[in-house]
Amino acid sequence: MRIEFISPKWKEPSLWSIPTFRYPPLSLPTLAALTPAEHEVAITDENIAPIDFDQAIDLAALTVMTPMAPRAYEIADRFRERGVKVVLGGMHPSLVPEEAARHADAVVIGEAESVWPSLLDDLKRNKLKKIYKCDAYPALEKLPIPRRDLLPKKGYFTVNTVQVTRGCPFNCEFCTVTEFFGNQHRMRPVEDIIEEIKTLKGKIVFFVDDNIVGNPAYAKKLFKALTPFKLQWMSQGSINMAADDELLELCAKSGCVGMIIGFESLSQDSLNSAGKHVNQARHFKANIKKIHDFGIAIDGVFVFGFDHDDKSVFKRTADFVIENNLEACQFSILTPLPGSRLYHRLEREGRIFDRDWSKYDVVNVVFEPKLMSREELQEGLLWTYQQVYSVRSIFKRLLGSRNYPLLYLLFNLGLRKIRRMLVAPTSNFQKATPVR
Numbered sequence: 001m002r003i004e005f006i007s008p009k010w011k012e013p014s015l016w017s018i019p020t021f022r023y024p025p026l027s028l029p030t031l032a033a034l035t036p037a038e039h040e041v042a043i044t045d046e047n048i049a050p051i052d053f054d055q056a057i058d059l060a061a062l063t064v065m066t067p068m069a070p071r072a073y074e075i076a077d078r079f080r081e082r083g084v085k086v087v088l089g090g091m092h093p094s095l096v097p098e099e100a101a102r103h104a105d106a107v108v109i110g111e112a113e114s115v116w117p118s119l120l121d122d123l124k125r126n127k128l129k130k131i132y133k134c135d136a137y138p139a140l141e142k143l144p145i146p147r148r149d150l151l152p153k154k155g156y157f158t159v160n161t162v163q164v165t166r167g168c169p170f171n172c173e174f175c176t177v178t179e180f181f182g183n184q185h186r187m188r189p190v191e192d193i194i195e196e197i198k199t200l201k202g203k204i205v206f207f208v209d210d211n212i213v214g215n216p217a218y219a220k221k222l223f224k225a226l227t228p229f230k231l232q233w234m235s236q237g238s239i240n241m242a243a244d245d246e247l248l249e250l251c252a253k254s255g256c257v258g259m260i261i262g263f264e265s266l267s268q269d270s271l272n273s274a275g276k277h278v279n280q281a282r283h284f285k286a287n288i289k290k291i292h293d294f295g296i297a298i299d300g301v302f303v304f305g306f307d308h309d310d311k312s313v314f315k316r317t318a319d320f321v322i323e324n325n326l327e328a329c330q331f332s333i334l335t336p337l338p339g340s341r342l343y344h345r346l347e348r349e350g351r352i353f354d355r356d357w358s359k360y361d362v363v364n365v366v367f368e369p370k371l372m373s374r375e376e377l378q379e380g381l382l383w384t385y386q387q388v389y390s391v392r393s394i395f396k397r398l399l400g401s402r403n404y405p406l407l408y409l410l411f412n413l414g415l416r417k418i419r420r421m422l423v424a425p426t427s428n429f430q431k432a433t434p435v436r
């Protein structure tokens with residue numbers, strides 16, 4: 001059979017369409033590697049190249065995050081009109097399978113490893129089932145190396161995205177990772193990671209883990225093994241890494257140029273209500289200084305719109321970021337992703353007013369906030385991006401931290417563009433009135 005793996009285009013404005021931030025969807029090279037060699041496979045990322053709807057294929061397999069769902073359904077419907085079978089998988093179809101099933105011949109719920117080969121067998125025998133569910137979390141030993149050779153050669157910042165762990169022991173109200181991957185931190189053997197690293201071209205790697213330091217003993221073993229490769233890598237990690245000097249030292253030595261850290265909020269009330277107990281806001285300042293002192297830059301993630309957030313949250317957050325010299329930051333609007341506990345609560349409270357999934361991209365307000373208006377929340381996001389990515393702020397932060405200033409200058413100039421994208425006439429960003 002001929003199988004086309006497809007990632008739908010995400011709607012603008014998207015930070016991720018800025019060249020410095022373009023990463024390939026790792027799910028597709030992973031699925032291609034899981035496909036038995038008897039089948040012909042190809043990958044199209046619609047963010048890089050258009051989809052050929054006329055090609056002769058037996059199966060279109062799409063990976064879907066919530067904000068891409070409307071586009072994914074359009075693509076699926078078009079292929080199905082021509083009689084091409086369509087399978088949908090990934091976070092969104094797994095969390096709302098009944099909806100996805102209206103646009104697909106089969107929906108895969110959960111991780112593909114345990115069901116993909118049997119789905120292909122069923123298709124070959126013309127016995128495709130509507131739903132395939134991964135009942136047990138697959139073992140992560142000896143996973144095949146993702147087929148990065150199938151990815152477009154140009155257009156990405158790097159194709160070296162590698163996954164080391166799955167699952168998260170926390171269960172933040174706004175997040176779907178624990179619902180999807182479970183509350184156990186599952187780790188790939190370090191030896192397998194090293195075999196994969198050896199196949200990569202270039203020295204830049206993005207570990208797509210939710211918390212690469214979630215198990216400190218494992219992380220230390222991994223960092224020691226990575227050190228000889230002289231990589232420059234980034235990943236996501238929780239702020240409590242600041243408590244472990246040995247971890248920070250090994251992390252920096254292994255080539256970590258920056259950690260994406262979910263601070264989420266400066267308000268402990270908001271952190272507590274979201275269930276992010278690992279974050280203690282009163283220690284943030286000291287934690288940042290400690291991580292910086294080990295030469296690790298920080299890309300901080302902050303969320304606006306919690307029930308404890310009033311209009312003052314924007315200035316407080318911008319001041320904090322600038323004062324503490326965070327090298328980069330991403331600001332998001334609290335978003336009730338379907339399947340999350342937040343979605344169910346806001347639904348019960350009758351506060352979700354927009355169900356256009358393309359707006360569930362964390363820069364649009366889709367629910368009624370408690371202590372400010374929708375417009376104030378929307379405009380506050382833009383205002384914060386404007387403050388934090390002003391030329392003055394960029395220089396203050398980068399000269400203050402001195403961790404990889406040239407690299408982060410590039411990142412900051414990329415992130416500066418999101419300010420313009422958010423107000424562009426073609427933007428999907430909801431129009432708002434200025435904050436007073």
Ligand code: B12
Nearest residue numbers: 010014024025026027061063065066089090091108111112
């Ligand atoms: C790396 C990453 C990114 C990268 C790369 C994205 C990309 N091109 O794929 C970047 C940084 C660009 C990104 C952007 C965004 N991301 Co993101 N991202 C991730 C992250 C950390 C890892 C994803 C990954 O590569 N996993 C490794 C692969 C191997 O796993 P996988 O994709 O889950 O695939 C497995 C299964 O899902 C399944 N599967 C997946 N697809 C398919 C398809 C078929 C046909 C089948 C059978 C199976 C299948 O099988 C695979 C193997 O087991 C996840 C967190 C997470 N733990 O998943 C968040 C995550 C996917 N992102 C999320 C979000 C919300 C976003 C943004 C919308 C917002 C943001 N974070 O700023 C933007 C999208 C921008 C936009 N405008 O739309 C959410 C998605 C929630 C949802 N309900 O969809 C997640 C889960 C984070 C979270 N904490 O909630 N992201």
Ligand code: SF4
Nearest residue numbers: 168170171172175210
């Ligand atoms: S936000 Fe981060 S810490 Fe919280 S459940 Fe999701 S992945 Fe885990």
